[in-house]
Amino acid sequence: MNVTDDRPPHRAPAGAAPGTITVAPDAAQPRIEVISYGSAAEAGAPARVEVASIRDIPELPPQHGIRWVNVTGLGDEDVLRDIGERFEIHELALEDIAGTSQRPKVESYGNFLFIVARVPAPAPEVQSADVPPLRTEQLALCVGRDFVITFHESAAAVLAPVRRRLLAGGSTMRKRGPDYLAYAILDSGIDAYFPVLENCGEHVEELEAEVIDAPTAGSIGAIHSLKRSLLTARRAVWPLREVVNSLIRDESPFMSRQTRVFLRDCYDHVAELLDIIETYREVATGLVDILLSSQSNRMNEIMKVLTIIATIFIPLSWLTGLYGMNFDPASPWNMPELSWRFGYFYALGLMLAVAGLMVIWFRRKGWIGGSGK
């Protein structure tokens, strides 16, 4: 599970032989859960066990035709290799399962269908004021004739509702094959993006309000971080569309006609997700324009204040300087105003007049509001 999601992930050293399984250094130890169930009338309740090793997986009960093997944690390449051997999984598929940063894709091997999806990763525990960046994690599915195997690091939240529905009585899920189970998992993974994007939507609206009303020095960083999250989401969801489309379109013995009707529903959801992501991306791009315009407005505001104050007082100061000159009053032509009886008031009046004219002029230009001096 890589942290920033948009840097190249840890992977096998360049030039390694294809099929080399290379686990990520921070991957968790695998835990294996097996649920077996069947659609036949005598199938009874599904059986669920957690096993320590792949060798502990019990035989498939005869009344149960289908097994779901759920592997949480990809930190042990031996476990992966064991599973691969037991279920005859191609070495290239195993390599992709271990390298947890694959693009979503669907590949058809002779004995199973290999699906890689990306689902939203759980948000980090640490609480901070900032909105955490959206991260995704890999969810790999192998869909065979009588099994579904899921591999993931921490996608428990995505799988829990599916397990609950499967174990609950009266679920239609038990009446159908492994393809329907795979569909249900995919659907749950896709639906998990909606609340995540809803958070993004709220964040977008907060940013809109902030940027229009009171942009801060951090606003541009927040917009940038939002855009990266949306980029991450798009990178995960865009190829998912092709995956679902390919499942609907391509004939495969592992995907029944009935389930394809349900996958159309899945496809609509992915299309809707992409719509939402693109909309937010456009809005976020618009926020940058708003921000630049707001900053420009603030600059205009600041400059107006400076200009008004300076433009009014600079001539006044010049006048005070004028009458502060020391020309010799011995000559009657040298600053006779100084010896006028009301010279001071004359000077004050002159300044008032100059200031008043300036204020009127600024008002005409619309730089200061209607209430005047």
Added chain:
Amino acid sequence: MNVTDDRPPHRAPAGAAPGTITVAPDAAQPRIEVISYGSAAEAGAPARVEVASIRDIPELPPQHGIRWVNVTGLGDEDVLRDIGERFEIHELALEDIAGTSQRPKVESYGNFLFIVARVPAPAPEVQSADVPPLRTEQLALCVGRDFVITFHESAAAVLAPVRRRLLAGGSTMRKRGPDYLAYAILDSGIDAYFPVLENCGEHVEELEAEVIDAPTAGSIGAIHSLKRSLLTARRAVWPLREVVNSLIRDESPFMSRQTRVFLRDCYDHVAELLDIIETYREVATGLVDILLSSQSNRMNEIMKVLTIIATIFIPLSWLTGLYGMNFDPASPWNMPELSWRFGYFYALGLMLAVAGLMVIWFRRKGWIGGSGK
């Protein structure tokens, strides 16, 4: 009916079983209206009833071959389930009908054609100075061999003209099948975008005038809001194009050849809508450039005023400061100007000359207009 139209909508909790009907919390109670009519010569006038429950729907009169069931308000999942049972509507279609934020699409089920469209939502009652954001709402149609069922929250304005034409004597609509009725409803929904976009067009022109002549601090917000409205419109209309195209192109027992000719007309309207939306979007994007340029112009204007005033008066103030120095006149070399008979006039003249030169220089630079000092 979601309010902002571009955030992820309320929907069934992630992982819910497919076909789960989840009504929106603010959806209205359903009202059901049934109109039956027929194309046969003996059909007579259409019959229209409003029923409280789906069980009250009368039998289809033998002379009438076609029924239009119009469900306004999607707030009661039992009603939806009842209708679904009565008309054999697939559970996935019912889920989409209840989840009122679907993308427009067309799906073919065995016994009916399922069409989801989005039409402009009525503007909110509250009056404000701001232009209200454009919102859309879902209009779902089920087109069967002898019925059309419409589901919506508040699209009465879109359906009213169709009902009027249907009930009015001499309408060609009565002579054709349910597919023509569905076409008429779709066409009315599409045409409803034109006045809405006309409003947008007027708003665009107001903004253009405002932004070029006198941009305010709110201009960027208004442009942003306009762009969001256009984004909303595009998100609704773009997939409509594919819907209409698919109705024209794909063979379906529920859509006759004759009606397809009329759908071509529909298609042209959708294409025209998209043209208009894209044009406005480009214009709105151009407005941001105008705004930034206008703000930059205003800044230049402000700075010019400051620079002219400051540049003229700063040297003058220095001169007054100069002759305000207190060098001891005992020395004949210390500021002899002060004791000149016309020292004051000399000083005033010097200042006038400096100011005049500055004004000439600014005029040469084109910073001040032709009328000079």
Added chain:
Amino acid sequence: MNVTDDRPPHRAPAGAAPGTITVAPDAAQPRIEVISYGSAAEAGAPARVEVASIRDIPELPPQHGIRWVNVTGLGDEDVLRDIGERFEIHELALEDIAGTSQRPKVESYGNFLFIVARVPAPAPEVQSADVPPLRTEQLALCVGRDFVITFHESAAAVLAPVRRRLLAGGSTMRKRGPDYLAYAILDSGIDAYFPVLENCGEHVEELEAEVIDAPTAGSIGAIHSLKRSLLTARRAVWPLREVVNSLIRDESPFMSRQTRVFLRDCYDHVAELLDIIETYREVATGLVDILLSSQSNRMNEIMKVLTIIATIFIPLSWLTGLYGMNFDPASPWNMPELSWRFGYFYALGLMLAVAGLMVIWFRRKGWIGGSGK
């Protein structure tokens, strides 16, 4: 003929029955001109009449096989309906003819080919300093086995050269069928964009010069208006390409093989028009960058002047203020400079030195040119 060309046009009220003919309120009264001609050796000269009503159209002379009915002005729906009846034109086509803001398209009806094109509208009479925005108007053609009908508001300038060539002796046009006439009209309409775009091109170059050398407050508005004109042109020409392509590609009894060779030429012209439009649009977009950069340059220029003047004089003014302080000269330590014999010159020299150092510093920074003080 709508004025701004990019707002939603006047059209039938939403929900009106399809085929409703709704004339624009400002449309002119129709004038009908009929030219009949034939390709046979005995055909003789074409006959041309202007008729007041569709009923006055004379019978087709037996030696003439082809008739061109040219309807100028679409202000009377009865006339349109009469023509529709006489030539069996589908009601949807008539609706499109009356609604003069259709997108260019080609539609095949059983008995005729319906082509909608948009041609440049004549520039308004009123002369102003501004470049008038580019407007387009609708030109509808119905091409049958023995007739071409053209409907338009004021596209006389586009049709005149075709009529002249048709009436002139020795024209190849008379030797061919109505499809060739339709081609000639389309070609003339497409070629009419070239001089209009040439005007745009000149306007682009004027704007380039203005924006680089001396941008004004109106520059951004002019660029914006240019972009809207180009948008209008693109909106009209882009679908024309598909129209011409469809005429070349789709088999139709109303378009002969020979004429298709000529339509390839038409197609090249449309492609060239789009090339030119896209080029101008890119250039116009670049002009906004130039404008912003120019404004930024001017701001830098203004600020440099202010900074140079202020930075030189502010220290000087401080010096004059310093020696204008009134410390009691009774103490020998209080401003002894004031009583120096050459104190004044010392002060002036000090100021000169400060100013000189500043000037040298500004020169080093490259803010003032090589000629120094």
Added chain:
Amino acid sequence: MNVTDDRPPHRAPAGAAPGTITVAPDAAQPRIEVISYGSAAEAGAPARVEVASIRDIPELPPQHGIRWVNVTGLGDEDVLRDIGERFEIHELALEDIAGTSQRPKVESYGNFLFIVARVPAPAPEVQSADVPPLRTEQLALCVGRDFVITFHESAAAVLAPVRRRLLAGGSTMRKRGPDYLAYAILDSGIDAYFPVLENCGEHVEELEAEVIDAPTAGSIGAIHSLKRSLLTARRAVWPLREVVNSLIRDESPFMSRQTRVFLRDCYDHVAELLDIIETYREVATGLVDILLSSQSNRMNEIMKVLTIIATIFIPLSWLTGLYGMNFDPASPWNMPELSWRFGYFYALGLMLAVAGLMVIWFRRKGWIGGSGK
């Protein structure tokens, strides 16, 4: 040969009959060169003549099977018409040959293949400091069974190496048909873009250096001009790709299988040209960002200088003003500092302290470098 290359070119008046040959007013008088050669063993050396008129073209020597007619200068429509008659060239092709601003295209006529390409025009003779804008000119080829005719205004530089190889002994060109000659000419024309783009590349790097280090008022204009050149190149090369692709793909009796292998090489070159053009366009667009950022940096620099100087001296000037007030020293509370023995030094010290604090503060903010006062 149009000068600016991106304005609509001189062409036949709108509405002229198709096939009207209209020569450009500034086109040169035609010069005709004929080279005949053959692949047979007894063919001997190629024969080359320059003829004044098309009627002077000698008969094709029997041992030579192929003729290359090279027409330089398109200023005489009679010459074009004569050639058209002699070689049975379609009137539409002749119109395109004379109108020298066609888009590159390939058209198949019954008796020859008509290819229009655009090659770089020779740079103007006049030397100036500015980089001349890239211009292209039309090169038309008619490829028949035993002839290639080339029409151009001044593409001598493109054809020279082909002629040289053809006339030189041992060239493989002589062993192949007219299609190979046409390929060689096209290839030479395409390769002629590489040095031109290399110039652009050098210009891009100069501009990069200039814009990052010392942007001038002319920088934006230079970038704009570069972008227009690249636009011109793209407009010429983009359709060339389709031309070459169509030559490779479409079966034609005038293009042999062998030559198509060589055209694949041509195609690679065109693809590479487009790659380079797009790369430069992206870089040039990035230069605008750099320029705006540089200008903004310079503004910040200027404002910092002003702010530092003003912010230091404004309080100091206030202090000098303070002690320049004329309060009556008769009251002991009126400015007692003035009569202190070390009042002047106290004032100077106060100012020094204020200035020092300001300098420290600016240093803390990082506005002035590490060397202090």
Added chain:
Amino acid sequence: MNVTDDRPPHRAPAGAAPGTITVAPDAAQPRIEVISYGSAAEAGAPARVEVASIRDIPELPPQHGIRWVNVTGLGDEDVLRDIGERFEIHELALEDIAGTSQRPKVESYGNFLFIVARVPAPAPEVQSADVPPLRTEQLALCVGRDFVITFHESAAAVLAPVRRRLLAGGSTMRKRGPDYLAYAILDSGIDAYFPVLENCGEHVEELEAEVIDAPTAGSIGAIHSLKRSLLTARRAVWPLREVVNSLIRDESPFMSRQTRVFLRDCYDHVAELLDIIETYREVATGLVDILLSSQSNRMNEIMKVLTIIATIFIPLSWLTGLYGMNFDPASPWNMPELSWRFGYFYALGLMLAVAGLMVIWFRRKGWIGGSGK
């Protein structure tokens, strides 16, 4: 090996005959390495020799069916021609091998498959503070029935792991044909982009931090350089996708079905590379916005400081100027404040009040923080 990778490369002079081999002037002398191996049981260990000339290549040992000829350095056209003759390589392929700036492509010749790829070039030795620009170099492969020939300048790092795996015992590579060897080389070349892009990713994050926190004058240049590197990478990887896709899709005798399964893996890697490149490109574009916004913020900050200082002190200075005027105190109306007993304190108090009001006003505007004066 061209240095900047995005300027047109050195190539044969325009108009040179096709198939002309033109070595780059700075290309290294060729070194030839031959490894022969076989899949048969009796094949034994691979044999590896380095030969000085192509004539020294030993005969293929009978037990070995496959030979890998690795040519490092393309500086001698005779060597290339010798190899071409020995392995019957088409002259156009040889031309492409020597011209080391081809776009990636795959071409099928009768007797071999010709693949051109671009792999990351080794970073230059010289160490500098700046991140070196990403460069790519050409790697050409000829895949025949029993040989693979690789041509490159300095791609040793890419080939080393493949050679090591081939020579190591137990490698699956030896059991397969030359197509698998070619796949392994391509795969190694593609994987070599991952660490290079990881460096880019780190550089992106450094730039993000720098630009948000403390943009320098060099930031825009660094972003620009990053964007050019990404452009270079995209230009190399984008056509690689088509190459790999074409190898998977097109039937060819030189590419077995088994190997195509592995190429799908290759394809996924290329798709992932493009994803990463596009993501970085979007992020880098966003950095420009951040930079402009940061610069604008800094300008606002600077202007605020200037405005606050100036706006507070300008009125104060005017007051000091006022009481520095020299009106004759003989008149009791001339500045009576000057002779007040506490006139000085009154003036100081007045100034304090003005300054205090200003500070309060600035605080209200939010220009200065909460701690006030």
